[in-house]
Amino acid sequence: MSMSVSGFNAASLVSSTPTLATSSGQPQTPAEKAKAAADAAKAAQQQLLDEVKRKGLYAWAQEQKFEALKAKIRAQILQEKGLTEEGLAGMDQTSRTSMETAIQEEITRRIKDVMKTELEGKAHADAKAGKP
Template sequence: MAMNGIGAMLSLGLPTATGGVEQPGKGPENPADAAKSRAEAAAARQKATLDEVREKGLYAWAQEQKFEALKAKIEKEMKAAKGISDASLAAMTPEERAATLTSLEAEISKRIQEVMQDALSGEAQKAAKEGRSAQPMIIDIAV
């Protein structure tokens, strides 16, 4: 069925005369509605984060965030070093992709353990240098 003028504009999501944008299958979305949607999404994300902090406690949540950031940083570095991208992963067969991801995950785990061990030994050496005994410590794995 051929569309003329306004019908074609509406089906393509082009600006309407009122300044809004008509999306196929949706009503017109004006800038105020878009801003309201973004604000609601941000409020939902913030509430989810606050609920998570309340559940885990601030310190545990912060350590988890640092750990995830460290893991992401190491994963990015390892992928770059091996020349692996999301596109190359997508192009692999399921078996190749699974093997590559398993290998990558094992190497990431090993690197994280090395980082944590370095932090522990560094703190122990610092304590020995200051003439105090090593005490239980909290490892800061900040990226």
């Protein structure tokens, strides 16, 4: 039995609460938003898991480490040049392309230097230990 007060019917209000949707069809209720976010997180997690399976855990971890190193070096180079990502994005196309090329070349040079130093250090340590 539904209770009505001055034409206000609570049962009909609850059962007929409209679900608003944007023109793009995205859910508007908090429950639908939470479900959509959970589904997106689950899909992203599955994609990451598939990538790890395809590459192998060690290779994937090495790639992540390498990408983090590149990002760190890029941030250092931008700081040295007095730039930010936003400032770089605001440049005209020619200047930005030129700057991006210079940054990539510097990243490559620095990574080669780090790798060379590590290999020389390892070779020196192995030679000291009598290893070939």
